[in-house]
Amino acid sequence: MASQFTLFRSRRFTPMFFTQFLGAFNDNFFKQALLLVLTYSAAAKLGASVSLLNNLAAMLFILPFFLFSALAGQLADKYEKSRLTWYIKVLEVVIMLLAAFGLIFEIYWLLFLALFLLGAQSTFFGPIKYAYLPQAMQKDELVGANGLFQTGTSLSILTGMMFAGLFTQMENHLYWVSAMALLIAALGLLAAKFIPRMPAVQPDLKVNWNIFSTSMDTIKYLYSLPLLFFIILGNSWFWFYGATFLTQTPEFSKVILQGNESVVIFLLTLFSVGVASGSLLCKTLTKNQVSFKLLPFGIAGLSLFAIDLYFSLSALTISTGSLLGIAELSEVSGSFRVFADLFFLGFSGGIYIVPLYAAMQAYSPISHRARVIGANNIFNAIFMVSSAIFSIVILNLLKMPLPQLFLVTGILNILFGIMLYFKLKKYQGTLSIQEDALI
Numbered sequence: 001m002a003s004q005f006t007l008f009r010s011r012r013f014t015p016m017f018f019t020q021f022l023g024a025f026n027d028n029f030f031k032q033a034l035l036l037v038l039t040y041s042a043a044a045k046l047g048a049s050v051s052l053l054n055n056l057a058a059m060l061f062i063l064p065f066f067l068f069s070a071l072a073g074q075l076a077d078k079y080e081k082s083r084l085t086w087y088i089k090v091l092e093v094v095i096m097l098l099a100a101f102g103l104i105f106e107i108y109w110l111l112f113l114a115l116f117l118l119g120a121q122s123t124f125f126g127p128i129k130y131a132y133l134p135q136a137m138q139k140d141e142l143v144g145a146n147g148l149f150q151t152g153t154s155l156s157i158l159t160g161m162m163f164a165g166l167f168t169q170m171e172n173h174l175y176w177v178s179a180m181a182l183l184i185a186a187l188g189l190l191a192a193k194f195i196p197r198m199p200a201v202q203p204d205l206k207v208n209w210n211i212f213s214t215s216m217d218t219i220k221y222l223y224s225l226p227l228l229f230f231i232i233l234g235n236s237w238f239w240f241y242g243a244t245f246l247t248q249t250p251e252f253s254k255v256i257l258q259g260n261e262s263v264v265i266f267l268l269t270l271f272s273v274g275v276a277s278g279s280l281l282c283k284t285l286t287k288n289q290v291s292f293k294l295l296p297f298g299i300a301g302l303s304l305f306a307i308d309l310y311f312s313l314s315a316l317t318i319s320t321g322s323l324l325g326i327a328e329l330s331e332v333s334g335s336f337r338v339f340a341d342l343f344f345l346g347f348s349g350g351i352y353i354v355p356l357y358a359a360m361q362a363y364s365p366i367s368h369r370a371r372v373i374g375a376n377n378i379f380n381a382i383f384m385v386s387s388a389i390f391s392i393v394i395l396n397l398l399k400m401p402l403p404q405l406f407l408v409t410g411i412l413n414i415l416f417g418i419m420l421y422f423k424l425k426k427y428q429g430t431l432s433i434q435e436d437a438l439i
Contacts, residue, residue: 004144004283013145017193019085020129022188023092026181027122028160029062029167030099031179034111036168042108060112064120065381067211069127070218073374075125077367078205081135082195085128089189091121096185100178126377127370134361134369134434142290144283146358150350151276158272162265169415180390202367215378221368222375227427231360232376234295234420236383237413238353241302243387245345246271257338258312259371260323270339271346278350286355290362290433292424294351299417301348302330306410309341313403362433369434370416 007013038053075084095117102110129149137145167176206317208214222229249267253259259267278298285294316334318324329335364372394405 003279004141007137007141007145007148011194011196013141013148015086015191015196016129016132016136017148017152018191019089019188019195020125020149021156022184022191023089023122023125024153024156025119025160025163026092026096026184026188027061028097028157029164029184030118030177030181031057031115032161032164033168033181034115036164037103037174038397042382043107045106046108055228057112057115060116061119062381062384064123065126065377066114066215068120069374069377069381070215070371071207071209071211071374072124072377073127073218073371074205074207074214075124076131076370076374077202078200078207079203080200081128081132081198082192083197084190085192085195088121088125088128089185089192092118092373093182093185093189095121096178096181100182103174106174107388109437123377127373130357130361130373130376131201131364132195133197134364135201136196139290139433140288142362143286143288143358146361147279147282147350147354148315149379150279150354150357154272154275154279154350158268161268165261165265188428201369218371218375219378222372225365225372225431227424228360228363228372230361230420230423230427231356232372232379234356234424235353235360235376236379237416237420238349238356239380240387240390241409241413242349244391245306245342247388247391247404248402248405252313255325256316256318256402257329257335258320258324259316259329260325261330262326263324266349267327267339267342270342274343274348275350275353276346278347278352279354280350282351282354285351290355290358292355292359292421292428293357295421295424296417298348298350298352298355299413299421301344302352303349303410303413303417305341305345306406306413309338309345310403310407310410312337312341313406322401363431364434366434 008017034057038057040389042053089168095114098110098117099105099114102114133145134142135150145269163180164177167173167180170176222232246268249271250264253267257263280292311333316332316338318332360372360376361369391405394400394408395402400408
């Protein structure tokens with residue numbers, strides 16, 4: 001059985017992989033750098049609360065996914081994907097120029113506008129990259145390609161956030177952040193130039209530019225295909241789950257583990273490497289087949305390690321006058337159990353999400369595939385916002401301690417997972433794998 005890494009020898013895969021890797025890196029690098037600037041300097045200058053500015057930034061980045069995902073799906077179905085990607089990457093360079101101007105001259109409204117536009121260009125790229133894979137890959141390459149994409153996404157998010165932390169601590173950091181963002185955008189544009197042409201799947205499609213009616217039409221179409229509807233609910237649940245845990249990582253690192261900033265990065269690394277490891281293993285475990293057989297294992301792992309994280313955090317007793325580094329925390333009894341829980345949460349997430357992404361691409365009707373992926377992005381955004389609301393209710397309204405949030409989430413995952421698995425089994429025979437995944 002050939003390794004999935006042999007895909008990097010193919011022009012059908014490598015340029016798109018690096019285009020999406022660099023794009024995800026830049027999204028997270030700029031967003032995290034802006035959050036750090038807002039937290040440590042801009043909030044005081046603007047006379048606004050850190051919480052308000054950070055939540056405003058998060059909302060502005062995710063808002064385009066609500067507004068434009070359905071329109072983005074139409075455009076990706078109508079036009080040739082490599083050329084469309086090129087235009088979007090040109091737009092990213094322009095956005096980074098605006099952002100650099102805003103950073104250097106500290107024009108904060110311009111930075112918020114750049115963040116919104118960056119979210120918008122990511123929204124328009126999303127349906128292209130995932131609709132591209134089944135068109136460019138052979139049937140026995142699709143799971144492996146998705147595993148590599150998910151691995152790349154996890155690592156690009158992590159490294160983007162890490163580099164943001166490093167660059168914002170440098171002297172003249174606003175200039176360094178600006179230069180780095182522009183460099184990554186330029187490299188993404190270069191990578192996009194080598195993406196091979198893929199025929200438009202529906203060139204005669206009449207685009208509906210009304211973003212509200214086209215969003216509703218896309219969701220209605222998705223609901224008419226129950227197998228795809230539940231696949232996408234499963235995808236979106238992963239983003240709900242991941243957002244719930246990762247958003248709380250800085251707080252439980254500092255408050256429960258008494259860890260400093262390096263501990264936060266270490267825990268995020270454990271989770272991300274876990275996702276990457278599980279994602280890469282999917283090709284071997286599924287024998288290159290589009291299949292739901294790994295789903296029960298992913299669901300079980302997500303619940304088991306979330307519930308165990310509750311017990312491992314609750315059992316810790318750390319009393320110190322100062323924040324601990326990674327080495328000092330490692331000497332605390334029970335800390336390795338916390339580390340293992342986070343790694344295996346990520347690992348379980350990897351073997352859960354890759355088969356669902358491969359199934360979404362393989363079962364989507366060719367003529368509507370990018371629009372289906374656009375609908376997926378809408379639901380992802382809804383579930384991520386729901387995660388924030390859910391956490392606020394548990395932690396702020398019900399006043400439950402942080403470990404109990406993980407316990408409740410793990411229990412909910414059991415209920416959701418059982419429902420999802422039986423719905424997918426029920427409707428699996430209603431659609432067949434589309435022929436262009438067999439090229």
